[in-house]
Amino acid sequence: MEDSEYWNPFLETLPPEKIRSLQLEKFQRIFRWTYDHSRFHRSLYERAGIRPEDIRSFDDIRHVPTVEKSMMRDIQRKAPFPYGDALCVPLEEVTEFRQTSGTTGQPVYQPDTWQDWEWWAECWAFILWAQGYRPSDRVFIPFGYNVFVAFWAGHYGAEKIGCEVVPGGVLDTKARILKIQELRPTAMMATPTYVLGMADTARNKMGLNPAEMSIEKITCAGEPGASIPTTKRRMEQAWGAKAYDHAGATEIGAWSFECTAQPGGLHVNEAFFLVEIVDVDTGELIEDPGKKGKMVITAFDRVAQPCVRFDSKDIIEWAEETCPCGRTFRLIKGGVIGRADDITKVKGVLLAPSAIEEVVRGIDGLADEYEVVVEKRGDMDHITLKVELLPGRESAKEKIEAELKDQLRLKTNLGYHLEFHEYGTLPRYEVKARRFKDMRKGH
Numbered sequence: 001m002e003d004s005e006y007w008n009p010f011l012e013t014l015p016p017e018k019i020r021s022l023q024l025e026k027f028q029r030i031f032r033w034t035y036d037h038s039r040f041h042r043s044l045y046e047r048a049g050i051r052p053e054d055i056r057s058f059d060d061i062r063h064v065p066t067v068e069k070s071m072m073r074d075i076q077r078k079a080p081f082p083y084g085d086a087l088c089v090p091l092e093e094v095t096e097f098r099q100t101s102g103t104t105g106q107p108v109y110q111p112d113t114w115q116d117w118e119w120w121a122e123c124w125a126f127i128l129w130a131q132g133y134r135p136s137d138r139v140f141i142p143f144g145y146n147v148f149v150a151f152w153a154g155h156y157g158a159e160k161i162g163c164e165v166v167p168g169g170v171l172d173t174k175a176r177i178l179k180i181q182e183l184r185p186t187a188m189m190a191t192p193t194y195v196l197g198m199a200d201t202a203r204n205k206m207g208l209n210p211a212e213m214s215i216e217k218i219t220c221a222g223e224p225g226a227s228i229p230t231t232k233r234r235m236e237q238a239w240g241a242k243a244y245d246h247a248g249a250t251e252i253g254a255w256s257f258e259c260t261a262q263p264g265g266l267h268v269n270e271a272f273f274l275v276e277i278v279d280v281d282t283g284e285l286i287e288d289p290g291k292k293g294k295m296v297i298t299a300f301d302r303v304a305q306p307c308v309r310f311d312s313k314d315i316i317e318w319a320e321e322t323c324p325c326g327r328t329f330r331l332i333k334g335g336v337i338g339r340a341d342d343i344t345k346v347k348g349v350l351l352a353p354s355a356i357e358e359v360v361r362g363i364d365g366l367a368d369e370y371e372v373v374v375e376k377r378g379d380m381d382h383i384t385l386k387v388e389l390l391p392g393r394e395s396a397k398e399k400i401e402a403e404l405k406d407q408l409r410l411k412t413n414l415g416y417h418l419e420f421h422e423y424g425t426l427p428r429y430e431v432k433a434r435r436f437k438d439m440r441k442g443h
Ligand SMILES: [Zn+2]
Pocket: 259, 260, 261, 263, 267, 323, 324, 325, 326, 327
């Protein structure tokens, strides 16, 4: 088992046409389950005039109404408390409570049965095995375990494949670094922001070099950073380790992962999820590589509160290439590029926050933190970018500023008002960073 490259050699190398027929069959099954057991979904589908027997092909799937997060919020005012009428199982079968992080509004509650929780761990087993985790690994999780699903499932997934797991729950950053020194774990899981923050604390507050510690691989989640080349490079250099991306969500599951081939994108776990990409404006299906759209996703095997054609607002695109690792699961290029809500028009130009991050993290002399504020001044959109110089680089400020301006203009086609802040003064984040503020929308 330990020699196998794949967690599930059968599913991960299925020929594409076999994956498609498996997906259709599994969609039919979860659709019927949802139709029969969720009052919310039943009424949605009855209004659209769609019954389980109408789903005979992929084209039929396109006619199934999508579900948005705002709808999930409304559900929760209904019985049974606290989940509402999308719950497909008796309340006593629920064993896990989670909630979304609430970065885009009121959190959504997510119930899971024990079977669902097993499924979460299985999804993570695909991720971790593809990133080189094996039973001989000791995995440190520097994460404040709480009501968010983040890394809970990673914890169980790592146990499932046989790793030894060290929970770094209530420790502060310094204590976590000391724990890494003491126990010599080979892997860890954290948000990109925190991976960089820990390295910064180790170097600048403790006089330790994280690259000389024992970490060989880092699994990132929660933010797209590990798919942004310059952020990935900073993490890998800081820790002397490989940094891998993964994308998942509380109400969806752990649906994608980067593999050790680091192909510049994420594999979609197509045996467990159906990912559709649709045009943001027209809603038309995008099947060809190279065109961005938003993701509509179905989790085939989650039963308590199903995820069927969920409009995730994540912006993604299919990659042209197949992956040298041999997995037949399709790749999305560059990971999750942003959220439809965040990709905003400034001065008539589409701006993705990840493009700014790529520029900032690519400039030698700038610290990892930054903040973007978009506001209206008179009739004009005005963008302020706040950055920090690394200690000892003050004399190079003019050169750095000029390079930053050029790169921003080149990569985003926009002009910025630049603010240089003293090192260590911009906000530091542990879980979900809020570095992009659009004051035109009030947040
Ligand atoms: Zn691969």
